[in-house]
Amino acid sequence: MEKAQAKQEIERLSNEINRHNDLYYLENKSEISDYDFDMLLEKLISLEQQFPEFAFDYSPTKRVGGDITKKMESVVHRFPMLSLSNTYSEEEIIDWENRLKKLSDGKLEYVCELKYDGVAIGIQYENGTLKQAITRGDGTQGENVTTNVRTIKTIPLKLKGDFPADFEIRGEIFFPLKNFQKLNEQRLDIGEAEFANPRNTASGTLKIQDSKVVAERGLDCYLYGVYGYDLELDGHYESVLKAKDWGFKVPDHQKNFIKKTDSIDGIMEFIHYWDKHRSELPFEIDGIVVKVNNYEQQQELGFTAKSPRWAIAYKFKAERVETILESVQYQVGRTGAVTPVANLKAVQLGGTTVKRASLHNSDQIEKLDLHLLDSVYVEKGGEIIPKIVGVNLDKRTSQNEKIQFIENCPECGSELVRREGEVQHYCHNENLCPPQIKGRIEHFIGRKAMNIDGLGAETVDVLVEKELIHSYADLYDLTFDQIVNLDRMGDKSADNLLKGLELSKQVPFERVLFSLGIRFVGETVAKKLAKGFKSIDAIQNAKFDELINVDEIGEKIAISVQNFFLEERNVEVINRLKAVGLQFQIEEKVGVTEKLKGMNFVVSGVFTSFSRDEIKEVIELNGGKNVSSISSKTNYVVAGENMGPAKLKKASDLGIIILSEDEFIQLLNG
Ligand SMILES: [Zn+2]
Incomplete structure (x- = not known):
């Protein structure tokens, strides 16, 4: 392709893909299929590789991530990013409103908004293109996280309509609860500890060096504060509506995420509504914010030393209840990690009955200094189950016995080990500890792993208990006669199971590798290893240095992979799986057959x-x-x-x- 033509085509594709992306993520619409979208993107990627000099700052290929930020530089804010004064009391909101009425001449209008529990961000646009994104930091200067922010799909790379030539928009980046839970499930899957709360994880994610990881995590963002010189905007509410026209994801007034009112009653109504309904939101908020709408009035009211006089934040009291800690139970996962769980006296919290709370690990128990039958405070955050945040010491008696973390595995009795630098205790009796055996097999058959149709966790339990299988390799030795008589089986289900196992022999190597359940080898790492080494034999024989030379493979993973192959039993299992015909290498690419020729x-x-x-x-x-x-x-x-x-x-x-x-x-x- 000619240079001039390539440049034109790159521009056309960038605009077209950005348009489809915005339609999809901001308006929930799509004009083309995922496939056609992927094709456009692939075309652009390949053109940009040939002609890197023509790639735009707003290129949609930046969404995919891959650029590395070695060190986040510190940048001074053009407009200081002040924090708002906070209150937990409705009285103080009323006082604040009364004070403003006295200070101000004209009639006041207020804008009520949600207080998103995330990371404040300021994003600068120049001539409609995203230029720079900076975290709040200390309010005067923050960190440049532009590369990572570009991967957040609800933040436009290029604007539309009559936007100002140079301005900054502010908002809050947060972790949607669904994506946060998905991330934690993935972490459990590879034996990593769960993240405790969505806000801190969002903040940590923004500071990750590899923008590809950021892209995969699925952060989201609401933008609402427009800052600049000579903007010709009268008030906050109007500027939010304008920002929407320019292509930003702004709080939706139809969902009552933002509301304009001219009375304290209107403000209180908004507060009460969200105090009641906030648990229904797909993200966390920790309060609401009230601002004077009119920019001129804002200016007249001015600032105190720390914060603007024209705005205030009302914070919800955390949903917290007190109940009795009845016992602590220990769960053993697939990787042998032991997780303590508190059994509580049933109590109502956020509309549901709570009987259990996560304790994460022994440090957590130690930190809370938990005693049996303590009266404990329980809160619900972004986690699937609630957590204990403190103890009511007034109610503790000398009879309450301090909780000692167990020393032996509750399932198999072997001694637990806590390695240096790790927070979790582990049972290392991998081959005989029942939940570990079952967990590994369940992981193996899972949808993202071998995806074996007709086999579920309950059947695995029965098969292990009846000692028909001890490892996932045993699955392939099962016969029709062995399984047909199991509870709830029958001819058809037994057939399906065997057919599912047969089909799994076609599953490509990278997924077989993931299915093996090597600690720290999740889906992405398995792909990298498969691509880097092409076969299981090459991975097994790889030296430490060769392993860490592969993209994204660090020392921790390399050690774990080597340890896996040091276990003779694992090698045996792999040899058996090879013998039944599972894919243990990447098929060579050139012309496997001509079976589909002409079709x-x-x-x-x-x-x-x-x-x-x-x-x-x-x-x-x-x-x-x-x-x-x-x-x-x-x-x-x-x-x-x-x-x-x-x-x-x-x-x-x-x-x-x-x-x-x-x-x-x-x-x-x-
Ligand atoms: Zn055990």
Whole structure:
């Protein structure tokens, strides 16, 4: 491609992709399929690689992350980022409003907003392009986190409409609770400790050096404060509406996230509404903020030494209840990590009955200085289960016995170990400790791992208890006769299970590697290792230095991988899995077969055993061709879940054969 043409095409693609991205993330709409979106992005990535000099600051490829920030530089704010004065009392809000009325001449209007429990951010736009994003820091200067902020998909890289040439917009970056829980599930999956709260994790995430990790975590952001010179805006509320026109995700007044009122009653109504409904929000808030709307009046009212006079924050009292700690129970996970859980006398909290609270680890018990039958304070944060935040010492008697962390595994009795630098205690009796055996097998069959249809956690429990299996390798030796007579099994389920195991032999190497359950080897790390070494043998024989030379593989992971292969039992299990035909290497790319030669495929929807890209790769490796839209020239449509009904109809109208994932595999296997 000619240089001039490439430049034009890069600009066209950047704008087009940004537009689709904003439609999707800001307005919940999509004009094109995920596949077509990915195709556009791939095209742009490859053009930018050929002509890096033409890549824009607002290029949507920055969303994917990958740029590393070695050291976050400190930057002075153009407009100081002051904090607001806080109160827990409604009385003080009333006093504040009365005071303002006396200080101010004209009639006052107020804007009520949510107080997002996240990280304050100031983002500068120049000529409509995101230039710089700075954290609050000490209010005078903060840290430059621009590269990471660019990966947050609800923050526009390029604006639309009649935006000012140079301005700053402020808001709050937060962790949506759903994404926070997902992150913690992933961490548990690889034997890492859970993060305790969404705000601190959001703050930590923004400071990660590798922007790709930031992109994967799924932070979100509301923006609402516009700052600049000569902005020609009259008030706060109007500027929020303007910011929406420029393409920002602003608080939605239809959801009552923001409201304009001219009375103290209106303010109180807003406070009471959110005190009652805040637990229904998909993110955490810790209060509400009230501001004088009119900018001129704001200026007249001015500032105290620390904060603006024209704004105040009302903080909700944390939902906290007191109850009795009845006992502490210890759970053993797949990796042998022991987690203490408090059993509480049932109590109502935030609309649900609470009977258990997380204690995380022995340090936590020590820090709280917990005694049995203590009267404890329980709060609910972003976690799935609530936590104990303190003890009512007035109610403790000398009979309350101090809680001592257990020394032996509650499941198998072997001695627990706590390694230096780790917070968790572990049971190292991996091969005989029942929850570890079950946990490893459950991990192995999981959806993101081998995804074995027809086999669930309950069946695994029964199989382990009946001693039909001791490791995941034993799964492949199961016979129809062995399983058909199990509780709730029967002919059909037994067939399904065996078929599921058979199909799993096609699962690609990187997922087999993840399924093995090597500590710290999650989905992403497994992919990197598979790509870097191509086969399990190469990983097993890799020296420490070779391991840490792979992108994203640090010392901790390298040690864990080497330890895994030092266990003879693990090597044995892998050899058995190799013998039954699981994929332990990356298939060589060049022309595997020509089975699909001359055939055109459309791949659409979500698949269970493979990703869409994997299916497309398999088609190409076997001589077939992937086309993006259905036409009379299409031979097959490979349809996953959620394939659009319009596409499906078009395919059947044209008489094109529609294949399920399984049918596609059958076609391949001849
Ligand atoms: Zn144990």
